[in-house]
Every structure is written in structure tokens, then in C-alpha cells.
Amino acid sequence: MRERGRTRRLMGMGARTGGALLKTRLGGEADWRALGEALFAGLSELKGPAMKLAQIMSQWDDVLPPELSEELARLQRQAEPMPWPRIRDALVLQYGDIAAHFSTIDEQPFASASMGQVHKAVTLAGETVVLKVQYPGLAEVLESDLKQVKRIMWLGRWLKISQARLESLFDELADGLRAELDYSAEAEALLRYRARYADDARLVFPEPVLELSGEHVLAMRYIGGTPLRALESADDATRQAIAQALADWITQELFTFGELHADPHAGNFAADAEGRLVVYDLGAVIPVPQARLDALLHLLDATLAKDPLAMDEAMLELGGRQGQGAPLALYREAAEYIAPLFAPGEQDFGDVRVHRQLRALSPKVWAAMDRLQPPADTLLLSRALNGHYWNLVRLKARLDMHKRTAPLLAQGRHSAC
Structure with a gap:
């Protein structure tokens, strides 16, 4: 029943999006702000692939209408968190007796996103960690959601993108989303990047705690920092140091190692107390x-x-x-x-x-x-x-x-x- 409800809501959002695109194509003026507000409200609650697609779209600042882009960008920083009881169910699924591993877990998430959310916790040994928790049941609804996302993407034909091209675009998106559910691959990427950039004093990547990680939860040692969006109002020296580190890192990733961090929304980056660029999330790393x-x-x-x-x-x-x-x-x-x-x-x-x-x-x-x-x-x-x-x-x-x-x-x- 819950899956049918998701499908109906996704179809409704797709129809509303299609109506706005059709109106624009016929020479009318679409209310992009109202569409963006509706998509934010619906996708923030539903989570999953459709929300991820909207987050991707929001980064096309130079293509989307500004009002729509601004509303979708809220999904990167103001997404409604999943209620604690459902997150606790996911932790129980991973650990069984939570109290056997942690003295405390913050019920309020440290961050929330499309495929999971992050909670601070303290181990029995007194170490502060963060737990990236996959939303309960996400793997089960992924393929169903992807079918609806594919229907929404087909609206691109009205923008003269060929069906064959849309099929290829969808396949790449779907492969990326399936890969993001593989927390063991992300743990391996964290270890690889920590070793690769160990001698670069400007970069820091969280250390995975493998003994506390599994299929549904990725545990990492906590690294505090000022989020990248908050750095927009920071002093110039701090901003320039972080910008230099980011630009140099991207260049080295691509042209030395043939890889790229492919989930660049601002919530994945911060500056720590030492002025280093913190890269929190390596769930999407692509070979180039x-x-x-x-x-x-x-x-x-x-x-x-x-x-x-x-x-x-x-x-x-x-x-x-x-x-x-x-x-x-x-x-x-x-x-x-x-x-x-x-x-x-x-x-x-x-x-x-x-x-x-x-x-x-x-x-x-x-x-x-x-x-x-x-x-x-x-x-x-x-x-x-x-x-x-x-x-x-x-x-x-x-x-x-x-x-x-x-x-x-x-x-x-x-x-x-």
C-alpha cells in the first residue's frame, strides 16, 4: 500500500512538471516558484531517487529557471528529516542491540539527504562518531521509484532531447543511485582517498569505522567543520584557502588519478578548525x-x-x-x-x-x-x-x-x- 502511495505522488508531481513544461513550450509563462515549492514539499518527504534527481537538477544553476532552481536547492540543506523511530529501526536492523555498541545517539540528524541521513553517536569507549543511516526500505522501493523517475525524465522529449539520449541519461542516473546504496564501496573509497591524499595538509576525509559499519549503516569518526554554504560569509583568506584546495584537488583527481567526486552539493564539504577542506561524503566517485x-x-x-x-x-x-x-x-x-x-x-x-x-x-x-x-x-x-x-x-x-x-x-x- 505504501509503495502504491509513493507511485501516485510521484506521478502527480510528474504531471505537474509536465504541465509547466508544456505551458512554456506553447509560449505561456509557467509559475516556476509554485512548481518548485510543490516539488520541495513532496520530494522532501518521499526521499529516494526522485529527490536525488531534483538535487542534481538544482545544481544546473545556469539552465533552470532561477525560481525553480532556488526552490530545488532547498532540498540540499532543508530536507525534512525522517522521523527518529524509523531511523532507529534501521539501526536495530544493523546492530541488533544498539546499547551494546553506543552510549548515546543523537535523535536529531546531523544532516539529512535523499538516500539517508547522518546522526552523531558516542561509542561505549567514549569516541564520537557519525552514523550514515540508509533510509529504511529504500532498496526495496528503489526500482519502483526509478520507473516513475524515468517517466518524468521522458518529459525531456518536449525539450527536443531524443528518446535514445534520454534512455542513456536515465541508465547513468540509475547506475549511480544503485551504487550509492553500497556502503562498503563508500568505505573503500574513504580509505583510498585518505591514503592517496595523506601528505596533503589541506585535505581531510573521515575515517570509516569498519567494525561498526555494514549494509545499512556507515560509521565514520567525527570531523567537525563549518559547512561550505556558511563560508560564503567567512573572511576572504579562509574562503580563498578552501577554494584553492578544492580546485587543486579536483584537478589532481581528474588528471592524475582518473576519478572524480560526483556528488558536489555544498553539504558534502566544510572547513575544519585548522582551515582544511573536509570532504564528508564519497558515496559517488566515478572513473573518468x-x-x-x-x-x-x-x-x-x-x-x-x-x-x-x-x-x-x-x-x-x-x-x-x-x-x-x-x-x-x-x-x-x-x-x-x-x-x-x-x-x-x-x-x-x-x-x-x-x-x-x-x-x-x-x-x-x-x-x-x-x-x-x-x-x-x-x-x-x-x-x-x-x-x-x-x-x-x-x-x-x-x-x-x-x-x-x-x-x-x-x-x-x-x-x-
């Missing part, structure tokens, strides 16, 4: 093949050269265009807006003019969707990079992106010869 990196560098190189024909060639290489390709004027305009971010010297990510220009370009991108499609096998990578970019914007980062990318571009040109 060298061929994909080469194609992205090819696109960036063409963009910085403001060469629309080379940009079109790079998009074809990425699988991101079809038919005759996008209008060359669109490539030229995009290059004009993007290139300044990679000019020599420090660039100010807090300069809102750049983001307004990119947002203003979005309608033209959507209008060319019959020729310019999101590459199906780079959805997660593109979304992750976009999310990390907006975290740098929130920090008002000042970064020399030319210094970071010039050696990579030179190496890419050499490899292509």
Missing part, C-alpha cells in the same frame, strides 16, 4: 577514462581559441551533437563568455556578470537541442564539474585557471600529434 579527458581538453582548447569549427568537432568527438551541429554563432558566443575564465592571472569566480551571460545563453542552447545534445555517457561527469564550479562561485574564488590548464592543454596537443 583518459579518452574522455582528452575529448574535454580538445573542447576547452577549441573554446579558448574561439574556433567554432574546432568546437563543433570536439562536440562530435564527445557525442554531444548530431545532424549538422549547432549554429556556429552559438559556439562563438559561448567561447566569448567562457574564455575570460581561463585568461592569464587570477579570475574572480564571484563576478556575477559571467554567470548572467552564461544563463542568458541557455535559451539558445535549448533552442538548438535538436542538434546539440548532452553527451549521454558524460551526464554525471558534466553535472559534477558544474556543481564543483558553482561551489567555487559560492566561495567567491579567485583562481588562476590558465596556470592550471595550460600544461594540460599543451600535453593534449602533444599527444594528438
Whole structure:
């Protein structure tokens, strides 16, 4: 009965979303704020894959209508927590007698998200840990929810995204969600990253407590910190130090180790008392093949050269265009807006003019969707990079992106010869 209720509510939200998209396509004005409020209320309670999809969408700040993006972004920081009795049931399922392992567990969550929530606890030995608890029954409803999410995603056909492309996008999303339920894989990722960056004094990752972890709960030693969103009002030196660490870490992840942290919403990051970047969640880490990196560098190189024909060639290489390709004027305009971010010297990510220009370009991108499609096998990578970019914007980062990318571009040109 509960599963049928979830299905009905998801279908209702899908119908409401479809109505707004159809109204817009017919030339009307949709009430994006009202739609966002309705989606926030419904998804915050339902949790699961649909809420995760909405969180992903909220990070597309440069594509979604601002009112809708702002409401969906609330799902990252104000999601309604699951009542304690249901979380306690999940802990009992994992531990049996909870009192045999912990002296106290905070009933109020430390953080709540789409697939689980985090509670502080104190072990019998007096150590403070955090318990990432998977929502009860989530694995059982996952496939049912995914069917409804797929129906909602098919609304993208009204935006001229092909059905084959939507199928591929859905498959990547579904694989990512299933992977997030594997807490043993996240524990392994935490151990791998702790070893990999042990000598980088600017980064810290929680240590998993394996003897207290299992299928439904991931236990980690507690690391306190100021959330990234709260750093927006911090002093400039703190913000710049965290921004530098974040940018350097992303670059090293991609181009040294061929991986990327793919869940970049702000709640996963903080600054600790020593000024280090804390990365709390490694539930979504994706491999990035060298061929994909080469194609992205090819696109960036063409963009910085403001060469629309080379940009079109790079998009074809990425699988991101079809038919005759996008209008060359669109490539030229995009290059004009993007290139300044990679000019020599420090660039100010807090300069809102750049983001307004990119947002203003979005309608033209959507209008060319019959020729310019999101590459199906780079959805997660593109979304992750976009999310990390907006975290740098929130920090008002000042970064020399030319210094970071010039050696990579030179190496890419050499490899292509």
C-alpha cells in the first residue's frame, strides 16, 4: 500500500512538471516558484531517487529557471528529516542491540539527504562518531521509484532531447543511485582517498569505522567543520584557502588519478578548525577514462581559441551533437563568455556578470537541442564539474585557471600529434 502511495505522488508531481513544461513550450509563462515549492514539499518527504534527481537538477544553476532552481536547492540543506523511530529501526536492523555498541545517539540528524541521513553517536569507549543511516526500505522501493523517475525524465522529449539520449541519461542516473546504496564501496573509497591524499595538509576525509559499519549503516569518526554554504560569509583568506584546495584537488583527481567526486552539493564539504577542506561524503566517485579527458581538453582548447569549427568537432568527438551541429554563432558566443575564465592571472569566480551571460545563453542552447545534445555517457561527469564550479562561485574564488590548464592543454596537443 505504501509503495502504491509513493507511485501516485510521484506521478502527480510528474504531471505537474509536465504541465509547466508544456505551458512554456506553447509560449505561456509557467509559475516556476509554485512548481518548485510543490516539488520541495513532496520530494522532501518521499526521499529516494526522485529527490536525488531534483538535487542534481538544482545544481544546473545556469539552465533552470532561477525560481525553480532556488526552490530545488532547498532540498540540499532543508530536507525534512525522517522521523527518529524509523531511523532507529534501521539501526536495530544493523546492530541488533544498539546499547551494546553506543552510549548515546543523537535523535536529531546531523544532516539529512535523499538516500539517508547522518546522526552523531558516542561509542561505549567514549569516541564520537557519525552514523550514515540508509533510509529504511529504500532498496526495496528503489526500482519502483526509478520507473516513475524515468517517466518524468521522458518529459525531456518536449525539450527536443531524443528518446535514445534520454534512455542513456536515465541508465547513468540509475547506475549511480544503485551504487550509492553500497556502503562498503563508500568505505573503500574513504580509505583510498585518505591514503592517496595523506601528505596533503589541506585535505581531510573521515575515517570509516569498519567494525561498526555494514549494509545499512556507515560509521565514520567525527570531523567537525563549518559547512561550505556558511563560508560564503567567512573572511576572504579562509574562503580563498578552501577554494584553492578544492580546485587543486579536483584537478589532481581528474588528471592524475582518473576519478572524480560526483556528488558536489555544498553539504558534502566544510572547513575544519585548522582551515582544511573536509570532504564528508564519497558515496559517488566515478572513473573518468583518459579518452574522455582528452575529448574535454580538445573542447576547452577549441573554446579558448574561439574556433567554432574546432568546437563543433570536439562536440562530435564527445557525442554531444548530431545532424549538422549547432549554429556556429552559438559556439562563438559561448567561447566569448567562457574564455575570460581561463585568461592569464587570477579570475574572480564571484563576478556575477559571467554567470548572467552564461544563463542568458541557455535559451539558445535549448533552442538548438535538436542538434546539440548532452553527451549521454558524460551526464554525471558534466553535472559534477558544474556543481564543483558553482561551489567555487559560492566561495567567491579567485583562481588562476590558465596556470592550471595550460600544461594540460599543451600535453593534449602533444599527444594528438
